[in-house]
Amino acid sequence: MYVKLVNPKIHGKTAYNNKGSCQQTLNYLIHEAKREAGEYDIFFDQTKDNLRLEIVRNAIDNNVKGLRSHQEKFFSLIIAPSETELRHIKNSDQLLRNYTRQVMELYASNFNLKEGRRLQSKNLLWFAAIHLEREYRGNDSEVLAGNARVGERRPGLQTHLHVIVSARDREQKITLNPGGRRGRFNLMNWQTACGRQFENQFNYSALETEKLRPRQRDSSRDAARAKRIGERVEALNLLLPKSSRLDGEQVKQIAVSRQYDKTFYRSLKHLEEVAREGLPLQNPYHLLRTGREKVAQQTSSRLQARHLLHAFRMALQPREDRSSHTEDIGERKGKRKGEIEIE
Template sequence: MIDANVKGLRAGEARFYSLVLSPSEDELAHIGSDPAKLKEYTRRVMDEYAQNFKLKGGQQLRSTDLVWGAIVHQQRTHRGTDPEVAAGQARAGERRAGRQSHVHIIVSARDAEQKISLNPGGRKQRFDLTKWQVAAGRQFEQQFGYVAQAHEKLRPKARARDTTYDAGRLAKIGERVVRINLLVPAEQRLNPEKVGQIARDRQFDQTFYRMLSRVEERAHDGRPIDNAYHLLATGREQPAPQHTATTVLHAVQQLVRSGGGRDEQTEQIAEKKGRRRAELDIEM
């Protein structure tokens, strides 16, 4: 079901995301570790998951718009990195004591109509992960009449971002843009101020820097990216139709100059050879 729901995804993109619902021992005791109750709770949590996505035009998703599946596990085993194993109190692979019921979920990266990409680990403006986690905890309380302890509640941290190094970051980004502009045709040169504004809007996150590196690598290879601003702002390529012919012509010119008669190995632009993207794992 998940494998068939991939229309519109490029090679190398995540096909699904892995979520884990882990009630505390007190929460499990409250519902008697009842698998039926955990299943119904999971369905409600996935309703919250769907509704948490903020889409263009105010479109609202429901759980029926998702492609997902789940399984209830009643036991856990110790890992080699657990404190109990390090202290010699348990061995790796041994069952953990106490109530250990939890739910593993996999949810497709595309909606059921395969028209929308749904990434819970992307931009906060599109999916607020903490908000969803808080809602999941609140759902358990309301659904089962449970009063959560302080340590069982996830509270969003209202902490202002440290902007101390922003000026230095912008200066370095500007230098990279200058280097990129020396390698691309005039019509595809980037405005350093616009790139810097995108960096600020994304709060200098890792996605921005990965996409900037991709733009730089493509420029070095003689394959500049159409609509690089879109890539930097969203993390996704969206070629501008008016630039496509220019890009093809430039690529042909590079091929001729490099001796296009030789056999060459084609690699995915989206990722470096030999690397695979890990699926997102979120534990609650």
């Protein structure tokens, strides 16, 4: 079983852009479904089938209270059983709907909230659609070998599902980002649980090729990573007073202890942004180690005034004049090795 969280920056910036309305994502899903079945009532949710595009669009687009303009409004998921798994359930639409509903129960319960609270699928706002076909892409081995052409239909059973889920719960009180901190949502744990769910739900014994295998980190690039981190710390220190500058070696040690994970790079980027804005760094080593800011019990009135003044200046500054920074976190971009490319 292959379950995937779509990254719009890698897997289709236009079709999966989730910073605004979900209309273009739904247009893509409808277009693919129309080619296959000539139908528009293709969506289903936790309790209902045959939902129209307008219902889905209005529900997702109106469930954004509390989100800022730059934040994700929804997320796209793909559920792609193997051909062997599809044969096992006789490629049944109804069984795939039932399975998807269980996958979204697992998705909800995988979020770690305050005080140990757990969500259920009924707390989410999500919709799914079944697609029957897949096409060859330019980087597929069959195309590169000259045995297939881009756009040709792949042979065999290719049924898979697309899910669109709101970034806010139904009450619009909680932001739910599956691509955020691992402590908040462990993506691999959810993907593994989805595989076990299929086995248990349909009395199926998964093949080794159908099981999720942890991706091994490429340690051969650690020296280059350490060098780049040192350069970023030096640049960061130029923005700070001497008393607040970071120890480059200590930062590198933290990076090693976190195995150069995304949380470390996200935290380092946050420190860089704070320094560029002229604000003091608060417990930077704690942030780098844990991915969380350590809030001091008491903040001086001078520091509070400085933060308020900065916020006031930013509010008055025209949006087009504000500096924007890349989302690059210091790693190479591109598709993860071993990841199935599917839409």
